[in-house]
Amino acid sequence: MKKKNVFNLSPTAWQAFMREWQEPAYRSNQIIAAAWNPKIADFSLATSLPKNLREKLNVTFFIPRPLVPVKKQISEDKTVKALFILEDKSSIESVAIPKDNRLTFCLSTQVGCAMGCSFCATAQLGLKRHLSSAEIIAQIRSLIALLGQQPTNLVFMGMGEPLQNLNAVRSCLEIITHPKAMNWSPHKSIISTCGWVPGIEAITTAPLKAKLALSLNAVNNTLRNKLMPINRRFPLEKVLPAIQKYSQATGEQVSIEYLLLHGVNDRLEDAACLGRLLKNYNVKINIIPYNPVAGLAFKPPTEKSLAAFLHELRKSRILITLRTSRGKTIGAACGQLAGQKIRKTV
Numbered sequence: 001m002k003k004k005n006v007f008n009l010s011p012t013a014w015q016a017f018m019r020e021w022q023e024p025a026y027r028s029n030q031i032i033a034a035a036w037n038p039k040i041a042d043f044s045l046a047t048s049l050p051k052n053l054r055e056k057l058n059v060t061f062f063i064p065r066p067l068v069p070v071k072k073q074i075s076e077d078k079t080v081k082a083l084f085i086l087e088d089k090s091s092i093e094s095v096a097i098p099k100d101n102r103l104t105f106c107l108s109t110q111v112g113c114a115m116g117c118s119f120c121a122t123a124q125l126g127l128k129r130h131l132s133s134a135e136i137i138a139q140i141r142s143l144i145a146l147l148g149q150q151p152t153n154l155v156f157m158g159m160g161e162p163l164q165n166l167n168a169v170r171s172c173l174e175i176i177t178h179p180k181a182m183n184w185s186p187h188k189s190i191i192s193t194c195g196w197v198p199g200i201e202a203i204t205t206a207p208l209k210a211k212l213a214l215s216l217n218a219v220n221n222t223l224r225n226k227l228m229p230i231n232r233r234f235p236l237e238k239v240l241p242a243i244q245k246y247s248q249a250t251g252e253q254v255s256i257e258y259l260l261l262h263g264v265n266d267r268l269e270d271a272a273c274l275g276r277l278l279k280n281y282n283v284k285i286n287i288i289p290y291n292p293v294a295g296l297a298f299k300p301p302t303e304k305s306l307a308a309f310l311h312e313l314r315k316s317r318i319l320i321t322l323r324t325s326r327g328k329t330i331g332a333a334c335g336q337l338a339g340q341k342i343r344k345t346v
Contacts, residue, residue, distance in 0.1 A: 011028060
């Protein structure tokens with residue numbers, strides 16, 4: 001029998017195992033604490049547990065070691081991009097982004113992506129498969145081991161559409177927020193979606209332990225259809241009411257990500273329309289100048305068009321943030337991850 005990865009089991013699943021094994025309920029907390037203890041490589045070392053349970057756990061489960069990146073790059077702004085090879089030889093990329101007193105981990109949720117956004121490197125790969133909760137957690141544990149530092153924030157904005165892999169993402173969040181695991185705050189995680197409405201509806205009725213961001217990038221269906229094929233299935237008339245219902249049900253403000261593409265969506269009329277489009281929503285807007293991707297024709301906005309766009313958008317009186325991308329020179333910025341081998345190593 002193949003052993004199971006402990007990080008594929010949510011706290012609820014551990015409790016079910018304890019009932020099945022006729023063990024006290026509190027044993028599940030002890031098991032989770034042992035699994036997250038970096039000094040415990042297998043359950044034989046978990047001395048808080050009785051010997052017979054340790055033996056039983058070792059027969060059924062294994063505690064994986066953190067992954068060692070096969071390649072890594074460090075940019076001049078100290079952003080680290082790591083290429084990890086998974087058990088089936090699939091490759092994914094994860095990023096650690098330091099800024100001021102924060103350290104943000106950008107995590108992948110799929111190998112590739114099915115959404116086909118025309119400006120994104122990951123989209124060029126197509127979808128290979130979903131990641132398991134253990135593979136998402138492996139990125140966190142591995143970046144911690146690589147850097148010797150705990151993150152302050154987690155963003156599920158790497159490779160893939162997180163809400164299309166909702167079960168694994170939900171399980172990951174349930175695990176890391178458990179007091180005996182990372183005791184992670186739900187307010188320090190952001191899940192980004194390109195507009196997968198079934199996922200938005202699902203987390204409206206059963207909220208995630210994380211905040212939500214919507215990648216919008218266009219103010220009309222004609223342009224959004226070209227940039228983001230998901231819009232043909234879930235146009236603005238569906239995705240915007242979905243985030244409004246989410247916000248009303250959860251009381252949470254939604255972040256709107258707007259990627260500025262030179263000559264495509266950075267005109268003054270685009271800014272004015274964006275303000276009108278979102279004026280009645282509980283949102284804040286993150287403006288993100290495009291990060292170039294090899295082989296794609298899109299370009300970032302000029303300094304002049306960026307300044308003019310922001311000036312016009314601020315007239316809407318919606319909270320606006322200009323996001324400065326980090327790690328651009330190593331292909332680690334928003335939209336640049338592709339899970340491919342990196343030429344230069346550090």
